[in-house]
Amino acid sequence: MLANHRLLLRVFLCILVVFVTWIALSTRGAVETGESKTYAADAKLADGLASWEQVSSVLTSPRCINCHTATNYPQQGDDRHRHFANVIRGSDGKGVPGLHCVSCHQESNADSTGVPGGHHWHLAPRSMRWQDVNDQPLSSAAVCRAVTDSSKNHGLDGPGLLKHHEEEPLVLWAWNPGRRPDGTVRTLPPITHAEFVDATRRWVEAGTPCPPGR
Numbered sequence: 304m305l306a307n308h309r310l311l312l313r314v315f316l317c318i319l320v321v322f323v324t325w326i327a328l329s330t331r332g333a334v335e336t337g338e339s340k341t342y343a344a345d346a347k348l349a350d351g352l353a354s355w356e357q358v359s360s361v362l363t364s365p366r367c368i369n370c371h372t373a374t375n376y377p378q379q380g381d382d383r384h385r386h387f388a389n390v391i392r393g394s395d396g397k398g399v400p401g402l403h404c405v406s407c408h409q410e411s412n413a414d415s416t417g418v419p420g421g422h423h424w425h426l427a428p429r430s431m432r433w434q435d436v437n438d439q440p441l442s443s444a445a446v447c448r449a450v451t452d453s454s455k456n457h458g459l460d461g462p463g464l465l466k467h468h469e470e471e472p473l474v475l476w477a478w479n480p481g482r483r484p485d486g487t488v489r490t491l492p493p494i495t496h497a498e499f500v501d502a503t504r505r506w507v508e509a510g511t512p513c514p515p516g517r
């Protein structure tokens with residue numbers, strides 16, 4: 304009888320030890336997965352923000368920003384001076400009668416005259432401006448907010464922006480910008496088109512995060 308009791312007690316203790324260990328291990332496991340999940344999310348956000356800075360370095364470079372102005376004219380050159388001949392945007396960004404963009408800008412670069420060209424050459428609407436009215440580029444945070452605001456960008460979501468960066472002829476032009484009237488070759492954006500697309504993809508995969516600030 305006594306021996307039986309002892310055996311029962313032992314079995315009970317054993318079960319208790321196993322149970323307590325199991326609880327301890329499983330809660331520690333839970334805490335660990337929780338932590339690694341937050342860690343993974345933080346890393347993805349950090350990667351997304353770093354990728355955005357690369358994207359933004361292209362958007363605010365002269366080949367792009369010269370068409371994304373806040374004023375009523377396009378700009379030219381790396382110093383982003385006002386377009387010659389008093390060219391103005393007109394109501395739809397395509398110039399005004401007598402001075403339409405496409406009367407000079409063809410489907411491709413005309414290197415003999417120095418007029419750059421690309422499909423459907425015209426100015427981006429003011430809602431897509433990446434500089435202020437004094438021609439100063441907006442902060443990376445402000446450009447990010449403008450680009451991700453679908454009421455300002457004709458409804459483009461993350462995948463839409465990625466496709467635009469991959470395929471849009473006026474975007475591709477920036478990496479094949481031709482010669483200026485004085486014969487010199489126009490400078491390129493700070494990173495290659497492949498790097499730009501890759502950075503956009505990472506930023507989109509991270510959920511198009513924007514840096515804080517104005």
Ligand code: HEC
Nearest residue numbers: 362366367370424425426427428431450456457473474477
């Ligand atoms: C010749 C002028 C021109 C050049 C150069 C140009 N763009 Fe644009 N961009 C436009 C126009 C016009 C639109 C508006 C298209 C539309 O009607 O939806 C636009 C729209 C966009 C949009 C979508 C709207 C937004 O602001 O979210 C993005 C993104 C964009 N451009 C990126 C670029 C990048 C990147 C470059 C340089 C690599 C570039 N563009 C160079 C004219 C230009």
Ligand code: HEC
Nearest residue numbers: 366369377379380390397398402403404407418425426483
């Ligand atoms: C009278 C002809 C003419 C008209 C009209 C014209 N352009 Fe140009 N554009 C030129 C020439 C020439 C250049 C090259 C100037 C240079 O590189 O020094 C040029 C350069 C540019 C550039 C500079 C590219 C760069 O990054 O340096 C942009 C952007 C541009 N034009 C946009 C426009 C837009 C938008 C319109 C219509 C609203 C327009 N142009 C109307 C002749 C014209």
